[in-house]
Amino acid sequence: MSSGAGRVGRPRTRAGDGSGRSARQEILDAAAALFGESGYAATSTRAIADRVGIRQASLYYHFAGKDEILLELLEASVRPTLDVVDALRSAAPDPAAALHALVVVDVATLLAGPLGIAALYVAPEVQQPRFEEFREHRRQLLAVYCDLARELLPAGHPVSAEVAGHACLHLxxxxxxxxxxxxxxxQVALTCLGALGLHGERAAAAARGGDRARSGLAGSLR
Incomplete structure (x- = not known):
């Protein structure tokens, strides 16, 4: 993450938006909106600064550049979930409950940030070496989905655990x-369970177990 988190920015060109958000968060939100509207390549740091209402030089007090802004946005879409995966799996009574809890937490992580960030996962720029940290963290999260699918799918099932895990993550x-x-x-969690063949009372029991696992870790979750 950025080494400029503690820096103090220069004066704004206009007042803040009154939401109580920090200048750093306003920069992240503005960048996410512009990346969605114009694409990453076509968005300049000047455009981001103008959207926030700060001087371009002030933006550099918070971020070294556009790449660092995007990396922080991408990491915020996976790391909060990844950080609690082991605890969720330990707290859940079985793999089905663990999958339900994981999906609910993962959806909450995505909804807590700018909604268009997941669309940038396949952007050409994100495939560059400078974003390898994010791609590795997403691979780790995908591996958890695949592991749970492997535990839940019966032997001989025509769908592989890798395909099922990818499908759940994409859902x-x-x-x-x-x-x-x-x-x-x-609803998304129940859809994932259904995709793995868990319906009716089996899915309901998984949801109850997942809810208990999450409630036991409430202090660690968003």
Whole structure:
């Protein structure tokens, strides 16, 4: 992450938006919006600074450049989930409950940030070496989904654990395209369970176990 987190920016060209967000968070939000509107390559640090209402030089008090901004946005979309994976799996009574808890937490992580960030995962720039840290963390998260799918799929199932794990992760990452309905995270979790053949009472039991696992770790979750 940025080494400039503690820096103090220069005066703004206009007042803040009154939301109580820090200048650093305003920069992240503005950058995410512009990356979604114009694409990463076409967005300049000057455009980001103008959107926030600060001088371009002030932006560099918080971030070394556009790459660092994007890396922080990408990391914020995976690291909060990855940081609690082991605890969730330990707290869950079985793999089905662990999958339910993981999906609910992962959806919450994505919804807590700018909704268009997942769309940037496949951007050509994100495939460059400077974003390898993020790609490795996403691979680690994907591996958890695949491991859980492997534990849940019966022997001889025609779908491989790798395909099932990828499918669950992609279901999570598409939440930005879905209407913001109540209980969305739980619905996505049940969809993932259903994709692995867990329906009815089996899915309901997994949801109960997942909820208990998450409630036991409430202090560690968003």
């Amino acid at each position: 999570v990452e598409m939440v930005a395209t879905l209407p913001p309905t109540p209980g969305l995270a739980e």
